[in-house]
Amino acid sequence: MSAVVVRNVSKYFKKGKKEVVHAVRKISFEVEEGEIFGILGPNGSGKSTLIRMIATLLIPDEGKIEVFGHDVLKEPDTVRRLIHRVSVEASFFKKLSAYENLSFSAGVYGLSKRMALKRANELMALMGFDRARLKDPIEDFSRGMQQKVAIARAFLTRPKLLLLDEPTTGLDPRAKREVQELILHANREGSTILLSTHDMDEASRLCHRLLIVHEGRVVVQGRPIELVESLRRKYPDASLETVFLEYTGRSFEELEMEVV
Ligand SMILES: Nc1ncnc2c1ncn2[C@@H]1O[C@H](COP(=O)(O)OP(=O)(O)O)[C@@H](O)[C@H]1O
Ligand SMILES: [Mg+2]
Incomplete structure (x- = not known):
């Protein structure tokens, strides 16, 4: 069964009185159960909009989305029980400790506090997180640490589908690596993962298949190795970066500039 089916989906935003932003234009793709599937694209290409529609947070203007066979418009509650989304800006009770935040979420999902603590410890250890700091308020944490707590929270309940935007x-190379390990771990434990990124290394390291989006459209999709090999005749030392450049007309350096 497909974990996600996106069929001909579009989303427009009104900007001012006349202007309309075509954030997502007739996008179609499917994510198989058990996959790590990547959405790769420059800033503003529609990645977050797409993820928010799959997460039932935005309504598509056109097209159809299903999560494990459930229509996001007709059965949003069922869909919400199967997914967990982590956005770039994770929301917490900032004055409360990491542990209090995690046990609050565990309560929402009907997990016992003891189980939640056990699982949280396990996950935080996997990410090299000093467990003594779980007692500190979130507001004292760096962005990288907050992101780790957000990810641990997402993994607490072993959701069938994880949406990672x-x-x-913004994480340092080491934290990035640790989070990537956790994503692989969650996938091995059975979660299907849909993630967005503009990091080529990450995409080739983690993703079984990926979609490159540009200005709201799918420009190419496939397995990272296939995408690279398809360009080898033209560019003998092609990498995923070459693929990205070829299809979006943007260089990796330009992208890095946008991020900082
Ligand atoms: N709530 C919104 N209102 C108006 N425009 C939006 C809104 N959300 C996104 N957009 C616009 O839609 C386009 C795609 O945005 P987004 O999905 O956030 O891209 P990405 O996540 O790839 O950076 C951008 O032009 C952005 O400005
Ligand atoms: Mg985004």
């Missing part, structure tokens, strides 16, 4: 953007 740029899970490693």
Whole structure:
């Protein structure tokens, strides 16, 4: 069964009185159960809009989305029980400790506090997080640490589908690596993962298949290795970066400039 089916989906935003932003234009793709599927694209290409529609947070203007066979418009509650989304800006009770935040979420999902603590410890250890700091308020944490707590929270309940919107953007190389390991771990434990990124290394390291989006459209999709090999005749030392440049007309350096 497909974990996600996106069929001909579009989303427009009104900007001022006349201007309309075509954030997502007739996008179609499917994510198989058990996959790590990547959405790669420059800033403003529609990645977050797409993820928010799959997460039932935005209504598509056109097209159809299903999560494990459930229509996001007709059965939003069922869909919400199967997914967990982590956005770039995770929301917490900032004055409360990481542990209090995690046990609050565990309560919402009907997990016992003891189980939640056990699982949280396990996850935080996997990300090299000093467990003594779980007692500190979130507001004292760096962005990287907050992101780790957000990810641990997402993994607490072993959701069937994890939607990770740029899970490693802004993290230092080590934290990035640790979060990537956790994503692989969650996938091995059975979660299907849909993630967005503009990090080529991350995409080739983690994703079984990916979609490159540009200005709201799918420009190419496939397995990272296939995408690279398809360009080898033209560019003998092609990498995923070459693929990205070829299809979006943007260089990796330009992208890095946008991020900082
Ligand atoms: N709530 C919104 N209102 C108006 N425009 C939006 C809104 N959300 C996104 N957009 C616009 O839609 C386009 C795609 O945005 P987004 O999905 O956030 O891209 P990405 O996540 O790839 O950076 C951008 O032009 C952005 O400005
Ligand atoms: Mg985004």
